[in-house]
Amino acid sequence: MADQNKDTPQRQPGAEDADAAPPSVRLENGQLILSGRLLIDTIATLEPREQKAEAIDIAQVSHMDTAGAWYVVDLQRRMTGDTSQMPIHGADDMQSQLIEVVRTSMPPEDTGAVKPLSLTDRVEALGRKTASSARVGIELTSFLGQVIAALGNMVIHPRRLRLTSLVHHMQEVGWNAIPIVALMSFLIGVVLAFQGSVQLRQFGAEVFVVDLIAISVLRELGILLTAIIVAGRSGSAYTAAIGSMKMREEVDAMRTLGLDPIDILVVPRVLALVLMLPVLGLIADLSGLVGGAIMSWIELGVxxxxxxARLVSNTDVWHFLVGMIKAPFFAMIIGIIGCYEGLKVGGNAESLGRLTSTSVVLSIFMVIVADAIFSVVFALIGI
Structure with a gap:
């Protein structure tokens, strides 16, 4: 028994107490002396120190984890404002490596107020945005060329057209959109009749509200607002659907199998829009005229x-044809942009959401620009 006691190693007195001691910070001779266990569950008990010191001594620290190393580095930064100026004494090799890893991983200090942009910076930012917009325009033009080439190829080889997909997208774009388009146009006609009657009654020209409604709905608002609704409804759906396939690498799988995504994904969607948007425009025109007629009857007694009779006698058929001429071009814009943005989606959900929003905004913007161009052209040729 005595031999066993003789061979058993003896711990130094107080060693176990030092290992279990809570952490503490004290200032001695210009040094901050840390002691105890600097662990994630113990550093919260330390009081913050704002005194100025020349160095930090951690020789009495028995245990240290990443949280303890962060405390030391943060203390060093708060004392001097720079983690590289105040020396740290008493660290063993493991502690030094841990502190260095934490120091390199620390986020940079807030630099304060943002420096105001100079004229050169603003010109540079404008130039970059202009170049980016020009690059997008070139890519969209190239993509439009690919789609037109694919459509031309399908005219030569009709069997390449995916008829089932085309009918499905025509139902989604056209038939399912009729309620919202009809309701929107009906309310627009009501608003036009009501607001027009308020203004025309002052001059005793209430009957001209029919001309106002007919020209506004047939020539501009009917097809323009229909295109905006379709851009927000179907254009975003195109981007989301193709973008989801891009995220799941289904588009890459198609190319691997020798299938052209333009033929399979883009052409049916664009063709469905080109075929159905004039139909939706016609429904919007009829709904807007019906809404205007009802409000004119209620408000003006017309x-x-x-x-x-006034609509037929005073409204030129060209007002209706102008709206119908715009429809295929608006449909092409919406379909091309929606599919183009979908094919740009990367491998994350953030990219999908961002490009879906971009698709809607860019489609609506380009539709309005195209409408303005059509208005100028028709005015120049006297239509």
């Missing part, structure tokens, strides 16, 4: 028979 009967449906008088409204119809």
């Amino acid at each position: 009967s449906p028979a008088v409204f119809q």
Whole structure:
């Protein structure tokens, strides 16, 4: 028994107490002396120190983890404002390596107020945005050329057209959009009749509200607002659907199998829009005229028979044709942009959401620009 006691190693007195001691910070001779266990569950008990010191001594620290190393580095930074100026004494090799890893991983200090942009910076930012917009325009033009080439190839080889996909997208774009388009146009007609009657009544020209409604709905608002609704509804759906396939690498799988994504994904969607947007425009025109006629009857006493007679006698058929001429071009813009942005989606959900929003905004913007161009052209040729 005595031999066993003799061979058993003896711990130094107080060693176990030092290992279990809580952490503490004290200032002695211009040095901050840390002691105890600097662990994630113990550093919260330390009081913050704001005194100025020349160095930090951690020779009495028995245990240190990443949280303890962060405390030392943060203390060093708060004392001097720079983690590289105040020396740290008493660290063993493991502690030094841990502190160095934490120091290199620390986020940079807040630099304060942002430096105001100079004229050169603003010109540079404008130039970069202009170059980016020009690059997008070139890519969209190239993509439009690919789609037109694919459509031309399908005219030569009709069997390449995916008829089932085309009918499906025509239903999604056209038939399922009829309620919202009809309701929107009906309310627009009501608003036009009501606001027009308020202004025209002052001059005793209430009957001209029929001309106002007819020209506004047939020539501009009917097809323009329909295109905006379709851009927000179907254009975003195109981007989301193709973008989801891009994220799941289904588009890459198609190319691996020798299938052209333009033929399979883009052409049916664009063709469905080109075919169905004029139909939706016609429905929007009829709904807008019906809404205007009802409000004119209620507000001005213009009967449906008088409204119809004035509409037929004073409204040129070109007002209706102008709207119908715009429809295929608006459809092409919406379809091309929606599919183009979908094919740009990367491998994350953030890219999908961002490009879907970009698709809607860019489609609506380009539709309005195209409408403005059409208005100028038709005015120049006298239509």
